[in-house]
C-alpha cells in the first residue's frame with residue numbers, strides 16, 4: 001500500500017510517479033458512489049460529463065472574479081443561472097461552493113433587509129444556526145411534528161425574522177410546508193430536494209416560488225463534482241446589499257466568496273448533455289429506488305420503516321434489535337439518524353445506478 005511521507009519531502013518523486021502512486025491510492029481507497037449496492041449519504045456520483053468538464057476547468061484555472069480572463073465561463077455562469085433561477089420563481093442567483101455558503105449568503109441578504117433573528121425547524125441543517133452565529137443574528141429553533149416538518153403553530157412572531165424552511169431535511173428528507181408566512185424574509189433551504197422541482201415530483205415543492213431566497217446544492221441532485229451550489233434570489237435589489245467594489249476589481253464582488261472557479265461549466269455541460277428530461281429521469285430513478293426499498297422495508301417483518309421517503313431519504317430500523325449492529329454491518333452504505341430516543345438507519349437515494357436487489361441483499365445480510 002502507498003505510504004505517504006510523514007514530512008514534506010525535500011526532493012520530489014516526479015509528476016508521473018506522484019500521479020501513479022497517489023492517483024491509484026486515492027481511487028482504490030474511495031467509496032464507489034455509483035456501485036449498485038451503495039445508497040449512503042447525500043453524495044451522488046458526479047456525472048461523467050461534469051467530471052470531464054471539471055478537469056478542463058481546473059486546467060484553464062480561470063477566476064470568475066475577473067471576467068476578462070474568463071469571458072466564456074462568465075457567460076456560461078450567467079446562462080445556467082438564467083436557465084435555473086426562473087424555474088424556481090427567482091430573478092437571479094450566484095454560484096457558491098456549497099449550500100452552507102448559499103445559506104449564509106441568503107441569510108446575509110436577509111439581515112441586510114432588516115431581519116434580526118433566524119427561525120428554523122429543530123431539524124434544519126447545522127449550516128443554518130452556524131450562519132446565524134456568524135451574522136450575529138439570534139437563532140430560534142422551532143419543534144417538528146411526527147412527520148419531521150416544522151410545526152407552524154409553534155412559530156414566534158416573524159415580523160423581524162428570517163424564516164428558514166427546509167425542502168428535504170438532512171436527517172429524514174422532510175419538506176416543511178412551503179406556503180408563505182408573513183416573515184421579514186423567507187429562505188428555503190432546498191440543498192437536497194431542490195432539483196425535485198424539475199421532475200415529475202415538482203408538486204412536492206409547490207410554494208417554493210414565494211421564497212425571497214433559495215439554496216440548492218449542485219453537488220447533490222444536480223450530480224456535480226463537489227464545490228457547487230446555487231444561492232437564488234427573488235428580488236434583484238437584494239444583490240446590492242451583499243456586493244462590494246474595490247479599485248482592483250473589474251466588476252463588483254457579490255456574495256461571501258472572492259476567487260471562484262468556473263463551477264458553472266460542468267453544470268452547463270451536464271444540462272446540455274442530458275437536458276431537463278435527462279436530469280429528471282435520473283432523479284426520478286433515485287426516487288423509484290427509495291420507494292421500492294420503502295415498500296420492501298414496510299412489508300418485511302424484520303424491519304420497521306419510519307416514514308415514507310418523500311425526497312428519497314430512508315429511515316428504518318430492525319424490528320427485533322436496536323440499529324447499531326445493522327449500521328455497522330452496512331458500513332459505507334448507511335448512516336444513522338436519531339429521532340427522540342430511537343436511532344434509525346439512514347440511507348439516501350443519491351445514486352441513480354443503485355439496484356434495489358443489490359441493496360436489499362446487503363440489508364438482508366446485515367439483518368442476519
Ligand SMILES: Cc1ncc(COP(=O)(O)O)c(C=O)c1O
Pocket residue numbers: 042097098099100101103125127166168169170189190191192217229
Ligand atoms: C438541508 C441541507 N442544507 C444545507 C446543507 C449544506 O450543504 P453543503 O454540504 O453543500 O454545504 C445540507 C448538506 O447535506 C443539507 O442537507
